[in-house]
Amino acid sequence: MKKFIVRRLIHMIITFFTILTMLFLLFRLGLPDPMIIYIREGLGPEERAILMRRFGLDKPLHEQYFLYVVNFLTGEMGISFYYKSSVFPIVIEKFLNTLILMLPALVTAYTLGGPIGAFLAWRRGRKFEKVTTILAVINYSAPLFWISLIAIFIFAIWLRWVPAGGMRTMPYEAANFFEKVMNLDFVHHFILPFSVLSLSYLAIPMLLMRNTMLEVLGSDFIELARAKGLNERVILYRHAARNAMLPLITQFAISTGLIVGGAVAVEVVFSWPGLGREISTALKYLDYPLIQGTFMFMALMIMILNFIVDVLYSYLDPRISYE
Amino acid sequence: MSELTDIIKQDKLALVGLTILILIILIATFAPFIALYDPDEVIIGEEGIVFKLENSYWRLHSLISEYRLNDITFLHGKAFAVGRDGGIYLLGGDSWKCIYKVDDAELNAISITEDFGIAVGTNGTVLEYKGTSWRHIKLPTNADLYDVTIIGSSQALIVGAGETLFLFDDGRWINLSKQLQANYDFYAVSSEDNLVIIVGSSGLIARYEVGKVVKEPALTNQDLFGIAIYQGSAVAVGNGVILKYAEGKWTLLRGGIVDIFYDVSFTKDGIALIVGHNGVVLSLKDNVIKELNIERRLHLTAVAAEGTVALAVGTRPYVKALLPPSWRHLLGTDHIGRDIFSQAIYGSRVSLFVAFVAAIIVTGVGTLVGLIAGYKRGMTDDFLMRIVDIMYSIPFEPFAIILAMLFFPSIWTLIAAITLLTWRTTARIIRSQVLSLSQRPFVKSAKVAGASDARIMFVHILPNALPLVLLDLTITIAWAILAEAALSFLGVGPPGEHSWGLILNRARVSGAWRIAWWWILAPGIFIMLTASSIFLISRALEVIVNPRLRGR
Numbered sequence: 001m002k003k004f005i006v007r008r009l010i011h012m013i014i015t016f017f018t019i020l021t022m023l024f025l026l027f028r029l030g031l032p033d034p035m036i037i038y039i040r041e042g043l044g045p046e047e048r049a050i051l052m053r054r055f056g057l058d059k060p061l062h063e064q065y066f067l068y069v070v071n072f073l074t075g076e077m078g079i080s081f082y083y084k085s086s087v088f089p090i091v092i093e094k095f096l097n098t099l100i101l102m103l104p105a106l107v108t109a110y111t112l113g114g115p116i117g118a119f120l121a122w123r124r125g126r127k128f129e130k131v132t133t134i135l136a137v138i139n140y141s142a143p144l145f146w147i148s149l150i151a152i153f154i155f156a157i158w159l160r161w162v163p164a165g166g167m168r169t170m171p172y173e174a175a176n177f178f179e180k181v182m183n184l185d186f187v188h189h190f191i192l193p194f195s196v197l198s199l200s201y202l203a204i205p206m207l208l209m210r211n212t213m214l215e216v217l218g219s220d221f222i223e224l225a226r227a228k229g230l231n232e233r234v235i236l237y238r239h240a241a242r243n244a245m246l247p248l249i250t251q252f253a254i255s256t257g258l259i260v261g262g263a264v265a266v267e268v269v270f271s272w273p274g275l276g277r278e279i280s281t282a283l284k285y286l287d288y289p290l291i292q293g294t295f296m297f298m299a300l301m302i303m304i305l306n307f308i309v310d311v312l313y314s315y316l317d318p319r320i321s322y323e
Numbered sequence: 324m325s326e327l328t329d330i331i332k333q334d335k336l337a338l339v340g341l342t343i344l345i346l347i348i349l350i351a352t353f354a355p356f357i358a359l360y361d362p363d364e365v366i367i368g369e370e371g372i373v374f375k376l377e378n379s380y381w382r383l384h385s386l387i388s389e390y391r392l393n394d395i396t397f398l399h400g401k402a403f404a405v406g407r408d409g410g411i412y413l414l415g416g417d418s419w420k421c422i423y424k425v426d427d428a429e430l431n432a433i434s435i436t437e438d439f440g441i442a443v444g445t446n447g448t449v450l451e452y453k454g455t456s457w458r459h460i461k462l463p464t465n466a467d468l469y470d471v472t473i474i475g476s477s478q479a480l481i482v483g484a485g486e487t488l489f490l491f492d493d494g495r496w497i498n499l500s501k502q503l504q505a506n507y508d509f510y511a512v513s514s515e516d517n518l519v520i521i522v523g524s525s526g527l528i529a530r531y532e533v534g535k536v537v538k539e540p541a542l543t544n545q546d547l548f549g550i551a552i553y554q555g556s557a558v559a560v561g562n563g564v565i566l567k568y569a570e571g572k573w574t575l576l577r578g579g580i581v582d583i584f585y586d587v588s589f590t591k592d593g594i595a596l597i598v599g600h601n602g603v604v605l606s607l608k609d610n611v612i613k614e615l616n617i618e619r620r621l622h623l624t625a626v627a628a629e630g631t632v633a634l635a636v637g638t639r640p641y642v643k644a645l646l647p648p649s650w651r652h653l654l655g656t657d658h659i660g661r662d663i664f665s666q667a668i669y670g671s672r673v674s675l676f677v678a679f680v681a682a683i684i685v686t687g688v689g690t691l692v693g694l695i696a697g698y699k700r701g702m703t704d705d706f707l708m709r710i711v712d713i714m715y716s717i718p719f720e721p722f723a724i725i726l727a728m729l730f731f732p733s734i735w736t737l738i739a740a741i742t743l744l745t746w747r748t749t750a751r752i753i754r755s756q757v758l759s760l761s762q763r764p765f766v767k768s769a770k771v772a773g774a775s776d777a778r779i780m781f782v783h784i785l786p787n788a789l790p791l792v793l794l795d796l797t798i799t800i801a802w803a804i805l806a807e808a809a810l811s812f813l814g815v816g817p818p819g820e821h822s823w824g825l826i827l828n829r830a831r832v833s834g835a836w837r838i839a840w841w842w843i844l845a846p847g848i849f850i851m852l853t854a855s856s857i858f859l860i861s862r863a864l865e866v867i868v869n870p871r872l873r874g875r
Contacts, residue, residue: 015716016716019716026725026729027729133336136858137855138851138855140854140855140858141801141805141850141852141853141854143808143812143851146808146843146850149827149843149847153837157837258718260718261718261721264720264721264724265812268813276721279721279724280724280814283813283814284814286728291728294721295725298721299717302715303716
């Protein structure tokens, strides 16, 4: 077990450096002359040389790469062109904003989706079959950002129940993150994106739970429990559901990793100042340091959660061996 | 394959999915025939607006139709107007009523007396009014007819393009065309007693005398569009010029100015009212030209005066932006007046192209990697799966955004972003299938028989994994449709093209979607229909790949 965790950690570190290197090469390939950003300000050859030296662009490529890696590891991701301040604190702030929206939505979806899925498996029949199929089709085929647009149109523009976007009414004052989110104004902004996201995330745990439950309910130990004359409810929730939980837990961890980088369009639609929206607006301002920092942070989050998934899986399911 | 048709027959939903998908592919293929407009065409609208002269000021009077009006005339206090839609309108009180309409022509001019009237239009169209009703007559010419004047009680002179000239005499016509042999266009004609004057292109002024056209010496080479006669004197107007005829002599009052004058008419005081492009209204009396003010500076095409009452008709093209859905624009128009239905129809081409190309590349690469990793095992497998793991750590949308920023946003950037980060899933799925397939006896016997690795992989294993590959291809197509939409929506797609995601992107970026619900509704429904149709098909395929699902 310990050996497995160590090996998995080494893999993660290799992955991190590979992506970091890929990012470095991608930017050097797609942007051979980073000075192009300063052209708008009218750059003379001498000023250019000074800037090149300040940013270390006069050094050979491998030294640049080394500096780049060292800076990244110490949390020094450069200065954002747009905010004119250090990238790392910005990324952390936006990450918290993303988390405060996505995590409650995900938790709600999984706590509701699991039992509903178990119920659907238990009461399977023609009627419920149709319901699940239709739900699955809608879930797979309607883009979440489009559903969000429609929801904003109905609830914010048409009915005027909630604001159309943002996290707080501007301008506002908050000394820290806690102060920012612990008030009614935040809840008012939060409720619509939260509802849309929870409902759309609901389908995955529900369908997953239903399918695993169907498999579990057909297995021998359930037959045995029935033969013992146990109550159906006890069979469903104490014997079957427990065994069907495993895929649900892993899926939850995987989803947590994905929401950090996977809900860019939704954040953009709701003007939610999270990581995803940040990288989208940074594209508009060609804010290279911010884009790189945000991207690496997202990748790191996914890596860590994938690592947790693997470890969790090997711990929870003794049948799996990694030797 | 027979198994496939069997399952599709049983699974009604799969049949529905297949039908929808075929329909959408047909829409994409025949987009130019289905779309009613060019997706880039800006829809221009017009309005036929009437102005009334009150104390030297032209005030907005009424709106006749949503088409340009070409002429207006008076008969005993009643006003008649004709328009580009082929309608003849009568002013009763303060509102206009359409009294006759031709469908296949535009009307350019009207002249009317108590029991006789003529309206002329494009393509040789003539409408005759006799006593009580209008009658549609076709002259033996395809030329556009520009003007008409009534001489006496039952005669009318009709002029048109290419020196077209017809004398209409009590139901019969006499063709007097092409007498000058210089291919002039006759733009206007006017008559008073025995004096009949025709004006036309390149400064043409001619007198009509009993069947003959006599050209007057030219004072200008500019086109002349309007002529009016009053008590033996006349005023002709045109492209920047005003000419006056008095005591048998033409003089040039004004020339070489930028204004374009379209029509002229006299009030009973002998004041000539001249109207033109961009709301220009002049009054001319005793060689003194004064400019009058107007409430809205539209393009004035015609003016008519009777006694002291004067009306002018005008139009100004405007962009039909953000129109709600109607029969003419099924899904409305966008913020710069383009037809959204046509955009969505053409958009299916880009969306399907990106999805199919990306899915084929993804399935190809993913299958190859999965095949090699699953068959070779050991170091090769480890190495390839490590790459897959790395790929799984890259967030999809942010990566596409970086690609679009570093390289120009285009269809190929989209395809590259989708393929680079999607083959990982296919590779994993195919690998696990190949892992179990390569343990089967037929692979071992092929090995013993001395078959090469490539032969075993492609001839023995791949055909057995083909149902799974096919299933993966369909799911990847659906996924690519959604990915294209999301990425285009975020601005990764080519800015000038039309795809469902790009339409939604423009709706968001312009901010106009908050007013125009129709703008976001249609592309989303197209995306949903396409993705769900493919999803329904893949459900049927899944039963073939995994027979345990049957009956579930």
